[in-house]
């Protein structure tokens with residue numbers, strides 16, 4: 416039984432009003448709301464455990480370290496990594512990708528080497544590679560898509576050359592909702608001897624992810640998009656890969672021994688975690704993962720699938736509606752425009768009705784160029800959304816349309 420009312424009670428913010436109307440929060444692609452269990456964990460740890468982790472002999476430091484390392488184990492279990500050495504804590508997806516781009520390009524790429532990305536990447540999986548391209552003369556190759564928003568896998572295969580060093584690919588598009596067939600695409604890359612980084616920012620919160628089953632070499636996600644705190648995220652990497660790669664930042668925690676002549680680096684995963692980690696955040700992230708696990712990722716996926724099907728049908732019935740992204744395998748993200756109403760006008764007027772949606776290019780300007788538009792209105796669903804809220808959205812869109 417998916418007890419939506421009980422779930423909603425765990426999220427106090429969902430019962431607030433904006434402009435005197437009940438909040439309808441449909442901006443989960445940007446960030447999700449937090450259940451009491453997550454917020455409570457932050458307060459509890461600050462009030463009763465807080466102390467810097469690792470190397471501490473005293474009681475509090477050891478307790479904080481145990482919580483922090485137990486969270487790493489929770490993340491390992493959640494994405495089914497083989498070892499907790501493969502879980503690197505970062506600030507989020509963006510930092511995870513920058514870490515890998517920097518470390519991978521520094522050690523394993525030279526001028527003329529190629530990275531394959533797709534046309535539907537978020538800027539955070541484009542710009543880090545461009546920074547490396549500017550530094551090292553690396554070339555970006557781009558997988559195209561069809562008008563439904565599905566990647567052209569035949570074209571993908573043709574992009575491989577003897578200079579391809581990495582594929583860096585989004586699992587679920589934050590604009591189109593397309594769920595890319597990453598398992599098959601990883602297999603293609605491996606057949607060419609090329610490792611793959613998956614941007615899982617929009618997949619991990621909405622479906623069961625098993626990094627071993629996908630055979631991903633690297634996988635990035637953010638805590639705040641899966642009902643956890645801001646400022647903490649994960650880079651998963653196969654141990655044999657992380658072992659080979661050099662550190663990203665230098666400082667405390669990541670070293671074994673330092674002298675002015677020579678420094679040796681710590682073992683995994685600490686080699687990639689310079690400085691004091693957000694240990695309060697990692698505990699809260701683990702609480703968020705426990706929270707969604709208790710509901711069941713399969714149940715969450717089924718609930719959101721039903722919402723998406725319902726919303727697609729309901730929104731398509733609105734006159735002048737254009738939906739961007741109609742992939743066969745689509746998650747709970749709906750980008751749209753109505754007639755020639757500007758996305759910003761639609762978003763602003765929906766806001767006055769208490770409906771929170773996102774407008775603009777959604778950090779995917781190359782995709783906007785491909786679609787021939789400047790931006791969209793985007794509704795994105797989470798585990799606590801309801802069909803009633805989709806009705807409010809649809810009625811709101813109709814009301815705004817009538818005004819124009």
Ligand code: PMP
Pocket residue numbers: 444445506507508509510537539540585587588589614616617637778
């Ligand atoms: N990739 C995708 C697909 C995203 O949707 C986002 C966030 N909108 C990111 C990466 C970046 O995540 P963060 O800002 O949490 O680092």
